[in-house]
Amino acid sequence: SAVISQKPSRDICQRGTSLTIQCQVDSQVTMMFWYRQQPGQSLTLIATANQGSEATYESGFVIDKFPISRPNLTFSTLTVSNMSPEDSSIYLCSGRSGTGNTGELFFGEGSRLTVL
Amino acid sequence: EDQVTQSPEALRLQEGESSSLNCSYTVSGLRGLFWYRQDPGKGPEFLFTLYSAGEEKEKERLKATLTKKESFLHITAPKPEDSATYLCAVQVAGGFKTIFGAGTRLFVKA
Numbered sequence: 666s667a668v669i670s671q672k673p674s675r676d677i678c679q680r681g682t683s684l685t686i687q688c689q690v691d692s693q694v695t696m697m698f699w700y701r702q703q704p705g706q707s708l709t710l711i712a713t714a715n716q717g718s719e720a721t722y723e724s725g726f727v728i729d730k731f732p733i734s735r736p737n738l739t740f741s742t743l744t745v746s747n748m749s750p751e752d753s754s755i756y757l758c759s760g761r762s763g764t765g766n767t768g769e770l771f772f773g774e775g776s777r778l779t780v781l
Numbered sequence: 782e783d784q785v786t787q788s789p790e791a792l793r794l795q796e797g798e799s800s801s802l803n804c805s806y807t808v809s810g811l812r813g814l815f816w817y818r819q820d821p822g823k824g825p826e827f828l829f830t831l832y833s834a835g836e837e838k839e840k841e842r843l844k845a846t847l848t849k850k851e852s853f854l855h856i857t858a859p860k861p862e863d864s865a866t867y868l869c870a871v872q873v874a875g876g877f878k879t880i881f882g883a884g885t886r887l888f889v890k891a
Contacts, residue, residue: 666827696877707868708825708881723878757824767872769815770879772824 667692671758671773678780683746686776688758693738695761698770699731702755711756714741748780783808783873785882793888797858802867802885805851810874814852816845817868819884825868828854859889 670689678684688697696715700708712720712733720733734742745752755777759770784807794800806814813832817825829838831847838845842863844855854867869882 669824671824698878700881707883708870710878710880713878759824761877767812767877769813769827769830770825770870771827774824775822777822 666762666771667694667760669758669760669771669773671776673776674774675777676779678748678778680749680780682748683744684748684778685742685744686756686758688741688743688773690739690760695738697735697741698759698761699733699741699743700757700759702757702775704754708757711743745778748778750780753778753780783871783880785869785871785880787867787869787882787885789885790883791886791888793890794856794859796860796889796891799855799857799859801856802854802869802887803851804854804869804882806869806871807850808871808873808880812872812874812876814847815870815872815879816852816854817870819866819868828867856887859887861889861891863887864889 668691672687698713699711702708710723711726712722714720714733714735716735730746732744755775757775758773762768786805788803815830816828819825829845834849836847842857846853866884866886868884870879872879
């Protein structure tokens with residue numbers, strides 16, 4: 666299956682700053698998904714990123730706080746804006762195998778953010 | 782509301798002691814059910830996909846089964862290296878997003 670490289674792998678950030686996470690896939694992927702995983706919790710979908718259109722955000726997540734770019738079929742970025750300690754979490758990028766809308770996801774290693 | 786519930790939250794086994802993890806789901810329609818393994822500090826790793834009731838998949842010491850309301854991940858004669866968090870997820874019919882359960886943390890002691 667495809668491989669996702671995500672960076673940074675971890676960072677410590679100051680309150681009020683913003684950080685951009687990059688996600689690079691080694692093959693073309695139609696749909697990419699950004700998840701958040703808080704300590705000891707499961708994965709919560711933030712948004713779906715498709716090339717050429719605005720990302721689709723889940724309830725509780727807004728574009729001003731989590732702007733997403735998807736310039737091509739192998740790359741996406743997620744920015745966490747105006748960070749607060751509540752944003753401390755692991756952020757995971759994922760893509761769907763195959764060319765259809767059904768199938769398993771493959772994940773990057775995650776970006777662990779700590780906000781002080 | 783579409784929902785995925787996993788039990789138990791944590792499971793401690795002795796090496797060789799077989800057991801099962803449960804995933805119950807409530808969805809308007811099931812497009813696919815997935816099992817993942819997640820090791821600490823890593824992203825989830827795909828294990829199985831199940832599409833219809835009665836389907837079974839096997840890989841080494843793991844076997845996943847599916848009914849109309851739940852899925853089981855059976856672990857036969859586990860080894861310490863099977864220790865991980867096992868996540869169940871569903872893709873709802875008519876949609877493209879995947880919803881995850883809270884996971885079961887498995888600890889296998891030698």
